Amino acid sequence: MKYVRVPRELHTSDVLAEEACFSPGRYVRFVPPRNTGASHYVPLDKLAVVRDEPVKVQKGEAYRYAEIGDINVANGGVSFREMKGYRLPTERPARAENGDVLISTVRTYRKGIGLVTDGGSNLVTTNAMLNLCAVTDFALGATLPYIFAFLRSDFFVEQVWSLLNRGVYPRMDTGALGKIVLPVSNDRNVCDYVSALALSIADKERCIRSRNDQIHAQIEAELALNQTGKAFQYAHPTLDELRSTLRLDTGLYCRGFRAFQHRVNNYRHGATTLSAMGVRSKRGPNLAVSVIGKSLYSEAPKAGWYELIRPVNISSYGTLIGREWFGNRTRLSLVNRGEIVFGCEATWRSVVLLDEMERCTTNFHGTVMYWPGAAIPDVIWLHTMLGFLREAGVLKHIAVGGQGGHLSPDYFDYIPLPKFPDSVRKCIAGLYHNPGTPPARKATLANFVTWHREWNEGLGIWELDRELKALQRTLADVQEQIIEGRTVTVPFECRPHRA
DSSP states (O other): OOSEEOOSOOOHHHHHHTTTOOOGGGGOEEOOOSSOOSEEEEEHHHHEEEOOOBOOOOTTSEEEEEOGGGBOTTTOBBOOEEEEGGGSSOSSOEEOOTTOEEEESSOOSGGGEEEOOOOOSSEEEOTTEEEEEEEOGGGTTOOHHHHHHHHTSHHHHHHHHTTOBTTBOOOOSHHHHTTOEEEEESOHHHHHHHHHHHHHHHHHHHHHHHHHHHHHHHHHHHHHTTBOOOOOOOOOOOHHHHHHHOOOSSSTTSHHHHHHHHHHHTBTTOEEOHHHHTOEEEEOOOOOHHHHOOOEEESSOOTTOEEEEOGGGBOTTSOBSOOEEEEOSSOOOOOOTTOEEEETBTTOOEEEOOSOOSSEEEOTTEEEEEOTTOOHHHHHHHHHHHHHHHHTTHHHHHOBSSTTOBOOGGGGGGSOEEOOOHHHHHHHHHHHOOOOOOOSSOOOTTTHHHHHHHHHTTOOHHHHHHHHHHHHHHHHHHHHHHHTTOOOOOSSOOOOOOO
16 A cells, blocks of 8 residues: 555544444544645545435436446547437436546446546446536645546545545545545645646547547448348258368357348458458467566566567557566567557457567467558558457357357458458548647647647547546656645746635
8 A cells, every 4th residue: 555554543433433442444544744835634524515416217218337347448539429318228317517526436446437528428337436516625736536536546546445434435425525635736726737738638538539430430431322222031051061160169150240241242342351361360478477487577678678468458449458568588579660469358349559569479369460561551551450359249149168268360361351451441440540740839738638639630539548547647646646735837927826
């Protein structure tokens, strides 16, 4: 624990509140640093107002619904799903609005903290979340994005863990909010800077989701508008088909897969397979101790170590959720720029490397796809097609086995791929990879969020993720200084706030 500890002194009121129990674990908490004038520390229930407005559902009306699993693990963005009232799991869900901060009451670490950036109407959430909708007079410069930024930090997570009582994980209901404190800078400009960073990160996360939706929409439209017109008719597999595949542990014969395969086979420009395209693959190395010996792992880069891309760290949008490095003396196969790392086990997510990495590899659960002689836009297009097929459920039909299914390279040629024209490939690839140009005007604290929004318009998913991570590192540094009560230097010329 970095931020919480057992205090050296206890007030009588603290002991009486714990029924005279002197177990040290009952008093673990954040103890503010002494002799600091740069920050003050306020209980969360004094900083924010909880929205207490349940919605009476109309059965036939359309809502946009989100639950805990719809919060992005890496960045806290919230994906709302279109849903009719009669399909909602509760008749009185919680109302949500753009700008609300969502706190899971049952999973209170970072995975359950979200910021609503969806400007749509009829937004509702599960009752298993608290919706913070406004700040109070105690905030003194803190905003909802400011609070959201600290709720996504280790500072909040450690305080939640300190509330464990006899192994029972605390429920983050309204009664628990008063046991959590957040630091608030005494400099309003610093609070504005944290809020601007948090909003800019949320905007980039929203743009990544939007670009991913655009990619899938373009692929869907290209397929739909270029059919030869032959109607689909489902038929059970013949004996010749069964002999050719020698497989019964598969969904290759189901209606869903055959319907999609029909669309690809009847695509105006034809269909192909990975091997016909010249795409090759190789499994990642086995990193077990029994195979390569003992390894050391680190979340920070170290000279001579490998950067490790695990499939579990690949997001649905083709970005890396986390980065890690490991040291080992064995010479391992490398992943190079322009190659795809594809997760064969259950996730079937992929990422295409567009930056040079000195030493990069994956593990046995990852397969490296490489396409000799292919241009980068073509490789990116293949990556986006794999993502589209995963979302459409096509890869699920091809995979075999339990626990989500396994899709080994032996089955890759069952993947139906349409022969998109070069112009279409480049257009789709541009949504994933496009460097863009920053706005010509200078960024200031006043225009920080809008400056980044303008820049976002010209960036692809890869570049949006790169800039998002850079902002996250800056935010983490600023937060650390605020928590420790140190003075933060805002890198912009700021106007003084009126009292």
